[in-house]
Amino acid sequence: MQKSAKGTNQQKVDKVIVIGTSAGGLNAIIKLIGQLKKGFQAPILIVQHMSADTTGNILLNALNEQGNFICKHATTGAKLINGHIYLAPSDHHLMIDKDKKILVTKGAQENKSRPAIDPLFRSAAVTFANRIIGITLTGYLDDGTSGMIAIKRCGGTCVVQDPNDAEYPDMPKNVLNQIKADYCLPIAEMGPLLYKLLSEPSGNKKPIPKDIITEYKIATRVLSDLPAVNSLGDQVPFNCPGCGGVLWKVDKDKGSLLRYRCHTGHAYTSKSLLTEQTKKIEETMWTALRMFEERKNLLTTMAKSQTGAAAKSAMERAVLSQIHIDRIRAILLSDDKDAANDIAS
Incomplete structure (x- = not known):
């Protein structure tokens, strides 16, 4: 009875799968997990970008409805179990600690995201080394690229969704631009690949680079x-x-x-730094526009209530303020495609 109670999925965790995605990730993850059967011999940890005011319950419920995995929001201290899926909670990073248990923190944002993909990938690379499979799916910008580099440097396996198959190809493209991925393929082919990878021996473990360990410790606040x-x-x-x-x-x-x-x-x-700088510049310019308009209105009111040289001076300064207003408005309302790309998220 004791052996039976443990069940297949209670066996020792030998390998772990980590998945990162952003825009378009809901459908991509559902499609990928739908290819996997009960008794899957690895835990799966998932980070999907989401705003701080969402719960992530849509993905949670959809995966539980498929019925082949136990899917839950990750909690600190939980033990990794084969056949379980752990989702990053909103506004929190999901990582694996040095004891190979789950760690959920509200640490600093990475790539303007929390949860972010890189902290999970980096922590999994440190703790599982060559026994990790990292998967990057559809999404904007390049969160996850540094994490995939860490996985590669630690001897893990890097799997990337074919950009032609991705609803939003930026994230897969950025990974492929930085590393030679072990596999680049459509989601429909990932299920059989994962079974193949889990059945293969891991080989010799590589030493973990010190800089990756340092960044892992920074993310865990140690x-x-x-x-x-x-x-x-x-x-x-x-x-x-x-x-x-x-x-x-x-x-x-x-x-x-x-x-x-x-x-x-x-x-x-x-x-992501350029994106944030662009947003700050735009915010500053809108503030400047409002202040110049308030200044112009005040000077116009002063010109109407005064006479002689004082009225003339106030009106001249109001006209100068209008020149600044027109210039700032022209910049803000221009069709700047590069700036629009900067602030895509």
Whole structure:
């Protein structure tokens, strides 16, 4: 009775699967998980970008309705179990701790996201090394790319959705631009591939690079100090959009991916940093437009209530304010396709 109670899915966790997705991810994940049967011999951890005010229950309920997995929102300290799916809760990062249990934190955003994909992928790479399968699916921008690089450097297997099969191809394309993925294929072919990969021996374990361990510790809040960030790269003349602190350029990805970190834990790829800068510029310009309009209205009122030189001076300054208003409005309302791409999310 004791052996029977444990069941197939209570066997030792040998390999783990981590999945990252953003826009279009709901349908993609449902389609992928639908190919897998009961008794699946690995736990699956999923990060899907979502806003802080959502629950993620739509995906949770859809996966539970399929009936082949036990799907739940991840909770800190939970033990990984084969045949279970763990979803990142909204506004929280999902990771695996050093004891190979689940860790859920409200740490600093990465790539302007919480939950973010990179912390999960990086933590899984540190704890499972070559016994991890990382999957990047449809989505905007490039969250997950650094995590896939970490998985690759630790000897894990990298699987990428064929961009031609993805509803939003940016995330898969960015991974493929940075690493030689082990597999790039449509979602419809991923189910059989996962069974194949789980049946294969893992081979020899590689040493985990120190910089990946450092970033893992920063994300888990064990280590977040200046010496740690200094070990990852050099300071650059940019400010962190999240906290206003100094940024460091991370030089350890062994590729062309530009990434930045601040000492409090915020992290950005160059694309996500550009996105945040663009948003800040736009916010500042709208504020400036409002202030110039208020200034013009006040000067116009003063000109009407005064006479002589004072009235003339006020009107001249009102006209000058209108010139600034027209210039700012022209910039804000221009069809700037590059700026529009910057703030895509």
